[in-house]
Structure formats: structure tokens, C-alpha cells
Amino acid sequence: MGDKQVLGLPVQNIEKFAAAKGLVAARKALSEKLNEANLTADRRLALLRKLFQSAQDLGCSHTTVLIGRILLAAKRDEASIYRAIGIAHLKLGHNKRAVAALGAAYQHGRLPDVLVEFGAALKAIGGSSWPVEQIDNALGLKPGVWPRAMALPLTLTYLGRGQEAVDHVATATKAGCAWPQFDAAAAWVLAKHRLPKGVEHLEKLMDQHPLWPLKRTRPRMTQALVMANRPRQSVHVGKQYTIQQIFGGANFAALVPGRKLAINYGLIESLHDKPDLLRDRKIEVVLGNAMAEVDEDIARQAKELCDQVGIPLVNAPASVRNLRRDANYRRLKDRSDLLFPKTLRYNIADADLKALKTKILSDFAFPLLVRPTTSQYGGGMHLCEGNEALDQALATLAKRRISPEIFAIEFHNAQRNEKGHYKVYRCAWIDGELLPVNCFFNSHWNTHGENDQQRSSQLRASTLINDPAFHAEEAAFMADVRGYLGQANSDALMAACEGVGVDICGIDFGLTEDGRPLIFEINPNMLLWWYRVGFPHFWPAADRTIEAIEGLLLRRAARA
Numbered sequence: 001m002g003d004k005q006v007l008g009l010p011v012q013n014i015e016k017f018a019a020a021k022g023l024v025a026a027r028k029a030l031s032e033k034l035n036e037a038n039l040t041a042d043r044r045l046a047l048l049r050k051l052f053q054s055a056q057d058l059g060c061s062h063t064t065v066l067i068g069r070i071l072l073a074a075k076r077d078e079a080s081i082y083r084a085i086g087i088a089h090l091k092l093g094h095n096k097r098a099v100a101a102l103g104a105a106y107q108h109g110r111l112p113d114v115l116v117e118f119g120a121a122l123k124a125i126g127g128s129s130w131p132v133e134q135i136d137n138a139l140g141l142k143p144g145v146w147p148r149a150m151a152l153p154l155t156l157t158y159l160g161r162g163q164e165a166v167d168h169v170a171t172a173t174k175a176g177c178a179w180p181q182f183d184a185a186a187a188w189v190l191a192k193h194r195l196p197k198g199v200e201h202l203e204k205l206m207d208q209h210p211l212w213p214l215k216r217t218r219p220r221m222t223q224a225l226v227m228a229n230r231p232r233q234s235v236h237v238g239k240q241y242t243i244q245q246i247f248g249g250a251n252f253a254a255l256v257p258g259r260k261l262a263i264n265y266g267l268i269e270s271l272h273d274k275p276d277l278l279r280d281r282k283i284e285v286v287l288g289n290a291m292a293e294v295d296e297d298i299a300r301q302a303k304e305l306c307d308q309v310g311i312p313l314v315n316a317p318a319s320v321r322n323l324r325r326d327a328n329y330r331r332l333k334d335r336s337d338l339l340f341p342k343t344l345r346y347n348i349a350d351a352d353l354k355a356l357k358t359k360i361l362s363d364f365a366f367p368l369l370v371r372p373t374t375s376q377y378g379g380g381m382h383l384c385e386g387n388e389a390l391d392q393a394l395a396t397l398a399k400r401r402i403s404p405e406i407f408a409i410e411f412h413n414a415q416r417n418e419k420g421h422y423k424v425y426r427c428a429w430i431d432g433e434l435l436p437v438n439c440f441f442n443s444h445w446n447t448h449g450e451n452d453q454q455r456s457s458q459l460r461a462s463t464l465i466n467d468p469a470f471h472a473e474e475a476a477f478m479a480d481v482r483g484y485l486g487q488a489n490s491d492a493l494m495a496a497c498e499g500v501g502v503d504i505c506g507i508d509f510g511l512t513e514d515g516r517p518l519i520f521e522i523n524p525n526m527l528l529w530w531y532r533v534g535f536p537h538f539w540p541a542a543d544r545t546i547e548a549i550e551g552l553l554l555r556r557a558a559r560a
Helices: 011-018 023-034 041-057 063-073 078-092 095-109 114-124 132-139 146-158 162-167 169-174 179-193 196-208 243-247 275-281 296-309 317-323 325-332 353-363 387-400 456-464 468-479 481-485 487-497 536-559
Strands: 222-228 261-267 283-288 343-347 368-372 382-384 405-410 422-430 433-442 504-511 517-523
Touching: 078 095, 078 114, 095 114, 095 132, 114 132, 114 146, 132 146, 146 162, 222 275, 222 536, 261 536, 275 283, 275 296, 283 296, 283 536, 296 317, 317 325, 325 343, 325 405, 325 517, 343 353, 353 387, 368 387, 382 387, 422 487, 422 536, 433 468, 433 481, 433 487, 433 536, 468 481, 468 536, 481 487, 487 504, 487 517
Parallel strands: 222 261, 222 283
Antiparallel strands: 343 405, 368 382, 368 405, 422 433, 422 504, 504 517
16 A cells, blocks of 8 residues: 555555644645545545545544544635535445534534535434434534524425424524525525425425515614515426426525615515515515516516505516517617527427427527526527437427427627637616626636536636636726726617616626627526625625615615
């Protein structure tokens, strides 16, 4: 074993480190390996397991201390250290130790995904049937704090005890845990482990608790309600909603600031016949967070509720419907100062796929995109450059049934930079003001989508993270969007968002080869600000966007 390598570190150095020597070598080797930007979670686990096994082979009886110290030397935070220790114990079958370490990881980091591994460790030691009090003790969190109130229902959900999870959500509410935080975390667990009963319980949760406060607020703060819609019945997959369809519209709602406003959340379907709930909470302004594909009857219910209570409705769902992709195309197709690609809607539910293909090709030439009408991050989107690709795409979309309708979209590429990266941007349009949000640069045409060839986040981490030219261009866009784009392009983007009846929306666009805005999407459900850790050029723009939204809602509340 003398020449055996562990994380690039010779075994003899690990022996020295176990004796409190070789710290510099261990730190250097682990920093290089564990901090690799493109290191997958599975690869990280494999490396940690290899380290544990080698330490055991050497007869080291303090493997937990060993890996903890090495991770500290590699500048990992406490939550990461405990999580790494817990995962390694779990992989090695040390399940009781894994429960303790992962419980500590959650205490230090409050990350919902840690509860996935915590639940796996509990299952391995027979904890699936433990009394709630015993699971609670294993988590080791102080009573009355919201991380504890959220962690327990999430763990119960993962263990398949959904009804008990719902029963404990009231505790989360009393502790000040917002339902978007809880549901987003629960949705992640459910999606990862495909627990359909958990989805049913979450739907019950929404009906049992139709109005949720974001947090405890100061007296006399303006009470605002962010109101989203549940997906249509026709979007069911089998008898269950998919996770994306339940929570896909929570992009914007989950980010509405609660600094100057007391934010509450609710679903239109659960609230439309309960005006007294809004009166009792003294709601003064409502922000619609409906998806563009919202049904007309849901849009009507939202308006009737606000009219009945006598409060203003910002981003009314009826107006949001004007921002559906095909509606945007019809509205903008004749403009010469921008390009919105041709976009048409087709029904795919129980369709004859050969006839559907014939219809699409009578309207479009290759290359073209096909995608569901309800998806995010390019989910389910296919680039079709020939007949075979279109056949496969339609068959996949029909089988997956993400939505009963699909869009076919004329394919256009955005401009690239000198290194060959496609350049796509996002702006927020808030009450007549154009604000920068983000840049998406990628070697793949689907710049911020989830695709098999290249993910934007991975590219940022691995290729662009240390590129001064990239950050300089980002900073220029974020600091002065009008100066970066030019007056004509800025005016074109402003005009594209005006006249549809919404007050807040996002717009994703690139530039055509002749320099005009190439608009991919105008959407009221976009993420509209980022506080990117380590990228301070994003922070002032995020502050401006938050202030603009807060100011808009406060002004509307004051007029009521």
C-alpha cells in the first residue's frame, strides 16, 4: 500500500496527518480535489469513501476526526464537514453514526437536502417506524425554532408518513415558517424520491391552510398577499400532479421581499370563496403570481375576490394571460425593432402524431423547437433539425404528458462572444422601469436551461468563474443596462412589455446578428434578482429591483 493514492495524497502522508503532521500537504491535496468545480456529488462521495477506507486499512480508529480535520484544512464550513462525515458513514454502513452526523449537519446548515440522507440513515437503522419524539430527538434542534418545525415534517414525508407531516405543519406556521419555504423544500424531497402520497398531502396542506404569513412582522406593516394558482385539472399526470406543476409557479412568489411589507401567501382556488380571511388579515394589496397559462375561470375568481374585499390586484391573472408565448408572438411579430420568433400552439393530448407532425411542418421549416406549454428551464424542450428528431420529440412529449398542449417555435440563435459563448440576458420590467437581472453565457444554445450537453451553472463554475472579461461584461450590463444595450434596444424592450396590463414581468432575450433584441420569453413568473455569493456586481441591481417591487406594492396599497 506504500504507493496507494488517496485523493491524490500518498498513504504515508495520511499516516503523518493522523499523527497531526502533513497538514499542509493534506490541505493542498483536498482543496484541489474537493473544490473542483465540475466534481459531481457521486464523485465527491466516492473520494470521501476512499479516504475512509484507506484510513481504516491503516488501522486508524479515529476516521471521523481524521476526515473532519482534513475537511477543515480544506476550508469547508461546519455543515459541509458534518454532512461529509455523515455521508461517508452512511456509505460505509455506519448508520447510527450517520444519523448523528447528519443531524448535526442540519443543525449547522439548515439545508433541506441533508434531510434526504438523514432519512436514509434512519431507514437503515429501522427508524422509519420510530415515534415522532424519537425522530425529533435525533434531529437535535431546539424546540420552537422554525428549522426544527420544518425539518420534522420533511423527514416524516421522506419516510412515507405524509399525514403526520401535514399534522405537524401547524407547528411550522406558529414558529414563523413560511409555506413557500416549507413546500419548496418538501417538493424537492418528493420529486427526488417520487412519493405520490406526499403530493396528495401537500395538496391537502394548501387547502387546510389557505393563507400563510411569510414571517412574524412588525405592527402597522402593510399587509400584502401573493396569490398563485394551482395547475389545471387537465395537467394531471395519472391521478397525481407532478412536482413541477404544483410548484413551478412559485419562482417569483418565493422571492417577493418582506422588508417593508408583511408578505402572505395563498392559492386562488383555496381563497376565492374566503374573503373574510383577507379582511381579518387586513390585506391591503394583492400581487398575482399566476402562470401565463392560467385558466380564465381562475383569473376571474382572483378579480372577483379582490373586488369583493375592495383591494388592488397587481399583475391580475387575466392580464398575465396576455403573456403566453403564442400571444406574445401575435402581439410582437410585426415589429421591426425586435424579433420574437414565430410561436404556435398545438394540442398533443391523444393526438395522431403523424397528423400533428404534418400540421407543424406546414407551419414551420427546420430547424424548430417543440416544448410543453408548462415547463421551466427548458424542461421538455427539443431542438429538431430533421424529421427523425421531430418524430422522437413528439413521441417523448406525448408519452411524458407534461402538458396537454405544446408550442412549436422558430429556432434562432443569439449572438456569441469572441470565445463562442451564446449571450442571453434577463431584465425586469417593473411599473415602466427596465432593470438588469442576469446574464446567461453558455457554449450551448439553451443558455440557462437544463440540458444534457451543458448546464449554465456548471459552465459558470468551470469555464467562466475565473474569466475577468466575462465578469467585466456582466458588471457593465448590471451597472447600466441602457448604456450596454443602447437606447433603441432599451426602448424596444420597454415597448414589448407595455400595453398588456401587467405591472411586473421578466424578459429573456439575446441579440440578433444585426443587433436587435431577440426575445425568447416575457414572463411574470421569472426570478427577478440574484444575490450571487462572490459576485458583488449583482448586488446593487438586486437591491434596486427589490425596492422597485416594494415601492410599487406600497403605492398601490396607499391608493386603495
